[in-house]
Amino acid sequence: MSMDRRKFLKVAGVGALGLAGLPASRLLAADDPRFKPPAEGLQGKRWAMVIDLTKEAHDADAISVCHKIHNVPQLTNPRHEIKWLWNTGFKHAFPGLASKHMAVQYKGEHSALVLCNHCENPPCVRVCPTKATFRRADGIVLMDFHRCIGCRFCMAACPFGARSFNWVDPRTASNLDEPGEVMLTFPTRMKGVVEKCNFCAERLARGLIPACVENSSDGRMLFGDLEDPHSDVSRIVKSKYTIRRKQHLGTEPSVFYIV
Amino acid sequence: MNKRGEMLTGLVIAVFLVLVLSPILYNFAVGNARSVPDLKPPPGGEKQCVESKEWMRGNHMQLLFDWRETVVREGNRTYRASDGKEYNMSLTSECLSCHTNKDEFCDQCHDYLKVKPYCWDCHIVPPKENA
Amino acid sequence: MLDKALCGSKRYWGLIIFLLAIIGVGVLTYGYQLREGLGITGMGRSVSWGFYIAQLTFLVGVAASAVMLVIPYYLHNYKEFGKIAILGEFVAIAAVTMCLLFVLADLGQPQRMFNLILHPTLNSVLFWDMIVLNGYLFLNLIIGWTTLGAEKKGTPPPGWVKPLIYLSIPWAVSIHTVTAFLYSGLPGRGFWLTAVMAPRFLASAFAAGPALLILLALIVRKYTKFDPGAKAIQALAKIVTYAIITFVFLFFCELFTVFYSQIPEHMDHFKYLYMGYDGYGAYVPFMWLSLILAGISIIMLVNPKTRKNEGTLVVACVMVFISTWIDKGMGMISGGFVPDPLHEVHEYIPTLPELTITVGIYAIGALILTVLYKVVVSVREEELA
Numbered sequence: 001m002s003m004d005r006r007k008f009l010k011v012a013g014v015g016a017l018g019l020a021g022l023p024a025s026r027l028l029a030a031d032d033p034r035f036k037p038p039a040e041g042l043q044g045k046r047w048a049m050v051i052d053l054t055k056e057a058h059d060a061d062a063i064s065v066c067h068k069i070h071n072v073p074q075l076t077n078p079r080h081e082i083k084w085l086w087n088t089g090f091k092h093a094f095p096g097l098a099s100k101h102m103a104v105q106y107k108g109e110h111s112a113l114v115l116c117n118h119c120e121n122p123p124c125v126r127v128c129p130t131k132a133t134f135r136r137a138d139g140i141v142l143m144d145f146h147r148c149i150g151c152r153f154c155m156a157a158c159p160f161g162a163r164s165f166n167w168v169d170p171r172t173a174s175n176l177d178e179p180g181e182v183m184l185t186f187p188t189r190m191k192g193v194v195e196k197c198n199f200c201a202e203r204l205a206r207g208l209i210p211a212c213v214e215n216s217s218d219g220r221m222l223f224g225d226l227e228d229p230h231s232d233v234s235r236i237v238k239s240k241y242t243i244r245r246k247q248h249l250g251t252e253p254s255v256f257y258i259v
Numbered sequence: 260m261n262k263r264g265e266m267l268t269g270l271v272i273a274v275f276l277v278l279v280l281s282p283i284l285y286n287f288a289v290g291n292a293r294s295v296p297d298l299k300p301p302p303g304g305e306k307q308c309v310e311s312k313e314w315m316r317g318n319h320m321q322l323l324f325d326w327r328e329t330v331v332r333e334g335n336r337t338y339r340a341s342d343g344k345e346y347n348m349s350l351t352s353e354c355l356s357c358h359t360n361k362d363e364f365c366d367q368c369h370d371y372l373k374v375k376p377y378c379w380d381c382h383i384v385p386p387k388e389n390a
Numbered sequence: 391m392l393d394k395a396l397c398g399s400k401r402y403w404g405l406i407i408f409l410l411a412i413i414g415v416g417v418l419t420y421g422y423q424l425r426e427g428l429g430i431t432g433m434g435r436s437v438s439w440g441f442y443i444a445q446l447t448f449l450v451g452v453a454a455s456a457v458m459l460v461i462p463y464y465l466h467n468y469k470e471f472g473k474i475a476i477l478g479e480f481v482a483i484a485a486v487t488m489c490l491l492f493v494l495a496d497l498g499q500p501q502r503m504f505n506l507i508l509h510p511t512l513n514s515v516l517f518w519d520m521i522v523l524n525g526y527l528f529l530n531l532i533i534g535w536t537t538l539g540a541e542k543k544g545t546p547p548p549g550w551v552k553p554l555i556y557l558s559i560p561w562a563v564s565i566h567t568v569t570a571f572l573y574s575g576l577p578g579r580g581f582w583l584t585a586v587m588a589p590r591f592l593a594s595a596f597a598a599g600p601a602l603l604i605l606l607a608l609i610v611r612k613y614t615k616f617d618p619g620a621k622a623i624q625a626l627a628k629i630v631t632y633a634i635i636t637f638v639f640l641f642f643c644e645l646f647t648v649f650y651s652q653i654p655e656h657m658d659h660f661k662y663l664y665m666g667y668d669g670y671g672a673y674v675p676f677m678w679l680s681l682i683l684a685g686i687s688i689i690m691l692v693n694p695k696t697r698k699n700e701g702t703l704v705v706a707c708v709m710v711f712i713s714t715w716i717d718k719g720m721g722m723i724s725g726g727f728v729p730d731p732l733h734e735v736h737e738y739i740p741t742l743p744e745l746t747i748t749v750g751i752y753a754i755g756a757l758i759l760t761v762l763y764k765v766v767v768s769v770r771e772e773e774l775a
Contacts, residue, residue: 092734
C-alpha cells in the first residue's frame with residue numbers, strides 16, 4: 001500500500017513538473033529548425049522613430065494609410081474609437097510641458113503626432129497577465145491578438161493612451177463591413193481584444209519601413225535602428241535636441257520628437 | 260426505500276440515459292451517421308500539401324497553432340517542411356492559395372464535427388475571383 | 391449539512407425565488423453583453439475600467455474583513471466572537487465569489503480566461519490577484535464548513551484546521567493589498583500612484599465589512615432563534631469606529647500631499663471628483679455625500695450613547711457602508727481615469743445593461759449568503775432545541 005502511494009506520488013510529481021515545464025518547452029520552440037525568419041526582412045536591435053514637430057503637420061496621408069492597411073475600424077461612437085496613429089494637441093501629447101505663453105504652433109489641437117512609443121521598459125508588458133503583449137528582441141512591443149483575454153490592464157498601465165479596445169465587433173464598422181473595403185493582407189481584429197500600433201512589423205518582415213514614415217511629408221518622420229550609429233534616427237538623436245513623451249516615468253520611449 | 264421510491268429512481272435513470280444518448284439516437288433516426296464529409300481537393304490540382312495528406316489530417320491544427328505562435332511571437336515567417344521545401348507561414352496567403360474552396364474543404368469537415376475555429380473572426384477569406 | 395438549506399419557511403423560499411429572478415435577468419443581460427461586446431457598457435477608450443472593476447475592489451474589502459472576527463477569536467481568545475466568526479467567514483465566501491464574477495464580467499474574451507493559468511505571468515499583479523482571491527475562497531470554504539460541521543456534531547474542530555485559520559489572517563490582508571497594487575503600481579495614473587493606497591483600502595474594508603456584519607447579525611437575530619450576542623455586536627461596533635476613523639485619516643493624508651504639493655497629475659483627479667473639472671462633475675454630489683456620511687457616522691460611533699443604542703448603531707453602520715461603497719465602488723476607478731493620460735476628460739456613466747449585470751452578480755452573492763446563513767441558523771437552532 002505504502003509502495004503504491006509512493007509510486008503514485010512520483011508519477012503525480014513528474015506529471016506536475018511536466019505541466020509546469022510546458023510553457024518552457026514552448027519557449028524552446030524558438031530554436032525549432034522548422035521555422036526561419038524571412039530572408040528579405042529588415043533586422044534591427046532597437047527600432048525607433050523621430051518625429052519633427054517643427055515641420056508643418058501634413059499627417060493625414062500617413063494616418064489614413066496606417067489605418068487602411070491595418071484594417072483599423074472607423075467607429076462612429078467616440079468611446080469605441082480605435083487609434084493607432086493620430087494627431088493631438090501638444091498639451092495632450094506632452095502634459096506638463098505646455099505653457100500658455102508658447103508659440104502658436106504648439107497651441108493647436110492637432111500639432112503633435114502620437115502613436116505607441118514601443119518603450120524599452122513597457123508597463124503594458126509588465127502588467128499583462130498572459131504575455132499577450134510582449135517586447136520583441138528588436139524592441140517592438142507587439143500584441144498577440146490570439147492570446148489577449150481583454151482584461152484591459154495594459155490600457156490602465158500605458159501612460160500614453162496608445163491602446164484601444166474592441167468594445168464592439170470591428171467588422172461592423174462602415175469601412176470594414178463590406179468585403180471589397182477590407183485589406184486582404186492584414187487581419188481585422190475581433191471584439192474583446194486590445195490593439196495598438198505595431199511599428200509595421202508585418203512590413204519590416206518584407207523589407208519595408210513603416211507605412212506612416214513612407215507616406216509622411218518630407219522629413220516629418222524618420223525610422224531606423226537606434227543601436228545602429230549610421231541610421232537616420234541615430235544621427236538625429238545624436239546631433240539634435242530631442243524629447244520624448246513623459247520621460248520622467250522611466251518607460252524609455254522609442255519615439256523621439258524634435259521641437 | 261418503498262416501491263414508489265424505487266420506481267421514481269428508475270424513471271430518473273431512464274430519463275438520464277435517454278438524454279445522454281439522444282445525439283446518438285438522433286443520428287440513428289435521421290440516418291446521418293454514415294454521411295461522412297466528402298472533402299474536395301484544391302481546384303488548382305495541387306497534389307502536395309506542406310506535409311503529407313495523412314499527417315495533415317491529424318495534425319493541421321497543431322501545425323497552424325505552431326505557425327501562429329512563431330510568426331506572431333518570434334517573427335519567423337518561413338516554414339521548412341520535412342521534404343526540405345520552404346513555405347510562407349500564412350493561413351490566408353499560403354493555405355488558402357491552394358485551398359481556394361474553403362467552404363468545400365475546411366468548413367465542410369468543421370461543420371460536420373461541430374468545431375468552430377475562430378480563425379475567421381479576424382483572418383479574411385480572399386473573395387473568389389469569379390464569384 | 392447543505393440539506394438544511396432545502397427545508398425552510400415560506401419567507402426563506404420567497405427570498406430565494408426573488409434572488410433567482412434577479413439573477414435570471416442578470417444572466418440574460420450578460421448573454422447580451424457576450425454577444426454584443428463590452429460596448430454595451432459606458433466604458434470606452436479613455437475610461438477603460440468601470441463599474442465591474444470598482445465592485446471587485448469594494449467587495450475584496452468586504453471579504454477581507456472576516457479577519458476582524460478571526461483575529462480576536464482565534465488569536466486573543468475573545469469568546470464573544472465564537473458564535474459569529476462563522477458569519478464573517480461566510481460573508482467572505484459570498485464576497486470573493488462576487489469578486490471573481492465581476493472579473494469575469496469585465497473580460498473581453500472570457501472564453502480565454504484559462505490563458506491566465508496556461509501562460510502564468512509572475513510579473514503581472516492580476517495573476518497574483520487571481521491566486522490570492524481563489525486561495526482565500528477555498529480557505530474560507532474549508533474553514534467555515536469544517537468548523538460548522540464539527541459544531542453540529544458537538545466536537546471541537548479537527549486540529550488541521552488551526553494552521554489554515556492562522557494562514558487565513560495574512561491571506562485576508564494579502565487579497566486587499568494585492569488588489570490595491572493593481573492600481574498603485576501604474577505609472578502615469580496620478581490618482582492611484584500612492585503608497586497609502588493599500589492601507590487606505592484595508593481601513594475602508596475593515597469599516598465596511600464589520601458594518602455589514604453588524605447589520606447581518608441584527609437581521610439574523612430578528613428573524614431566527616439564533617442570537618449572535620449583543621456583546622459581540624458592540625465589539626464589532628468598536629472595530630468599525632476605529633477603522634472608519636483610520637480611513638478618513640488616511641484620506642486626509644492623501645488630500646494634504648496632493649493639494650499642498652499641487653502637482654497637477656495628482657491633483658486634477660481630486661478636483662474632478664470633488665469640485666468638477668473642465669465642466670464635468672457627475673460624481674461631485676456622491677463624493678461629498680460619502681464624506682458627509684463618514685463624518686456623521688464617526689460622530690455617532692464615537693459617542694458611546696449612540697453606539698450602544700442598537701437603533702442608532704444600525705443607522706451609523708448603514709452610513710459607513712454607503713460611504714465606503716461610494717468611495718470605492720464609484721469614485722476610486724472613475725477618478726483614476728479622469729483626466730486620462732492625455733489629460734483629456736471623458737466622463738464615465740454606467741449604462742443600464744451594465745448596472746443590471748452588476749445587480750445580478752450582487753444577487754448571486756446574496757443567494758450564496760442566504761443559503762450559507764440558513765445552514766448556520768439551522769445548526770444553531772438545533773443546538774438550542
